[in-house]
Amino acid sequence: MIHIHLYGELTDIVGKEKIEMSTFQSLRKCLDALKEEFPSLNAKVYRVALNNEIIDEDVQLKQGDIIALMPPFAGG
Amino acid sequence: MIHIHLYGELTDIVGKEKIEMSTFQSLRKCLDALKEEFPSLNAKVYRVALNNEIIDEDVQLKQGDIIALMPPFAGG
């Protein structure tokens, strides 16, 4: 299982803060599967962190990985 | 009479915060008379205010004028 943690506005779209995905050949494939399930995600801007590291490129996933999807930061 | 108000380090030199001078043809002449009385003033940097206005040039003085001699500001 891959754990997806959602933040901010994205929790409104997905309806919860954490979901699990079984697709984990690669980060991109996993996110594509998520967007197929929640098409509104396609219109959203977000940053991705894999196991607490912000990540830009595609990588292979492994069992238990945690992917965080974070909309623009709004601290302060 | 011309009232001279001294501030900061200059009070150490003159020994008090306020003195009066009877020389008042002009600001420069008044200050020259003061420096004659307190020669240590010659080595000091200070700004001059006449009746609460910072002043750079020489002007005529009149009875009751207040001259403030202020060493470099050290607020904060």
Added chain:
Amino acid sequence: MQEDKIMKRKEPKNIFLDGAISPEKIANSIAHHQVKTNIGAHDIFLGQVRADKIDGKEVKAIEYSANIELALKEVHEIREATFEKFDLTCMHIYHSLGKVKAGELCLFVFTSSAHRNEAMEACRYLVEEIKAKAPIFGKEIFLDDTHTWKVNK
């Protein structure tokens, strides 16, 4: 003392507080610095929740949430970088989680140095870095209990 300082810097400190930051907390924090007589200047930045009007609806509170673990890691790195860049005696950073009402404080950044330039430059740098890099999110709750999501300018 120096060793103590280095050790303290190594583990990420918590920055998150539940709810609004009180003026008393700020006063206490200031008072704690009065024993440090090498400090000449403090700069304090405070973020306060605005009752913004958005499409005719007024914000009554912001409910803050965060990717806490990543935020603490990012803020730790920001802290280290700030200590490298500026000659500071100390710095303190606090951010609210949960609901903060309009008019209440949600961010408290506090820098101290021997001289004003370092304290003020560092405070500015910290605020900008925290806003840009800390994954914190704000749900703006309107008077009618609907909501939108805060976007930083």
Added chain:
Amino acid sequence: MQEDKIMKRKEPKNIFLDGAISPEKIANSIAHHQVKTNIGAHDIFLGQVRADKIDGKEVKAIEYSANIELALKEVHEIREATFEKFDLTCMHIYHSLGKVKAGELCLFVFTSSAHRNEAMEACRYLVEEIKAKAPIFGKEIFLDDTHTWKVNK
């Protein structure tokens, strides 16, 4: 409200306090701004008396004095210019007169605005202007009760 603000700006406000500025005063001042829900950012600068060592002697306190009337006039002008230059909700300036011990606070500058940039730029501007233009003097008193005169860098 607007008229009230304009009138307030016209007469020079007192900025001088007898002795050190207390952290409680700062907390009270912050708390008073919580009703102003158009504020999003505060910046506070605090000057603290350092126990500087000068020729082997340690400063235990600074005794502040000022050309009060001229200082209030200058600060009034600085205040007006700052309101012109920056979009501020409010600003507060306090400086100590008399003795302030090492570790205690002698200057409190407080700016508030809808957004951080204005609050922080204005605070910086105010501090620099006050240091440059307000005729305030500091007698640095050493532990042995001799003294020297503070010079700003």
